[in-house]
Amino acid sequence: MKGAEWYQADEIAQEYDVKRFSRGGRLIDRREKRAVLEALGPLEDRNVLEIACGTGRFTVMLAERGADIVGLDISSAMLEEGRKKARSAGVADHIEFLRGDAARLPFPDDHFDTVFAMRFFHLADTPAKFLSEMCRVSKDQVFFDTFNDRSTRVLYNWLLPMGSRLYGRDEVHRLVDGAGLTLADSKHDFVLPYGFYRKIPNRLADAFRTVDTAIGDTPLGTQLASVSYWDTRV
Template sequence: MKGQEWYQADSVAEEYDAKRFSRGGRLIDRREKEAVLEAVAPVEDERVLEIACGTGRFTAMLAERGADIVGLDISDAMLSQGREKARRAGVSDHIEFMRGDAARLPFPDDHFDTVFAMRFFHLADTPAKFLAEMARVSKRRVFFDTFNGTSLRVLYNWALPMGSRLYGHDEVERLLADAGLGLTNDAHDFLLPYGFYRKVPNSIADPCRSTDTKLGATRLGRTLASVSYWTAEVRGDSST
């Protein structure tokens, strides 16, 4: 995985939310939470697994809505932040935070109703392995996001040493089919990369986001969108 050592540092976990989801970044946080809820809600009394849960932004949100949720991450420091977030929200009894490897999930087949991952597949060296594991432990639904190869992310990647893995629609569909998943919905957003919104104040971010959303609703906007959200269902065994 790209950036694994950086991600696990205590200082990164402590500052993660403040650096990424304040100022213009709050628009990213809001949209990502909307995307998760649109894909997986309602979750009351459902068993949910979040891969790469980080500081528990989505984990706590779904626990507040009644999910019995496990948040799995490779970073102890991130998990500590998640536990504190759950404690403050009063939902610790609905969440189990675990340190683990997304390529070898420590759960039996069909253990969860829904499995999802946000901000994960752009770092994946072997996405097929991770997606296959997500499909294996889910009995119903898988949801994740990707960064796109037809967007401004191409330039963003060129400027950053670590970069991100970029995907096209056809590649995602192949990955889903190989994992035994069928695509049920896809949504595309953010013509301007996340990094732009994080750097600007609210007074600039708000009008830019409004224009971004309008353009994103066009055919060209969907092609140039930097982020895609994918919802898939687990295919039944045709032999039964």
């Protein structure tokens, strides 16, 4: 995985949410959570696995809505932050945080109703292997996002501390087919890259987001979207 040592550092885990989801980053957090909730649908009593759960911002949200969920991550420091969130939210009994390797998931076939990963595939050195494992342990749904190679994200990708893997849509379709999945739906968003929103105050982010969404609703905007959400079925 790209940047594995950077990602697992204690100081990164402690500052992760503040650096990424304060200022204009709050808008990103809201949009990503909405994308997950729309894709996963009713959650009561569903058995869910989150790959690369990080500090648990999705994990806790889904547990609060009735899911029984396992959050898997490579970073012990990130998992500890997730456990704190779960205890604070009163949902620790509905979450198991587990340190593990997404390329060798420690679960039997068809174990979960839904398996999903957000902010994961841009770090993946072997995306086909990861997606196949996600498919193996899911009996219904696999959901994930990618950063796109024909987008404004290209302009600042080289500045990131661990870089990003950017995907073409044809490549994602091949990965989905290769894993034995069927694409049920896809959505494409954010003409302006995440890094731009994080640098501006939240009050300005909303104004830029209005323009971003207007462009994104056009055929050109769809092609230039920096983020794609992929909803697939086993």
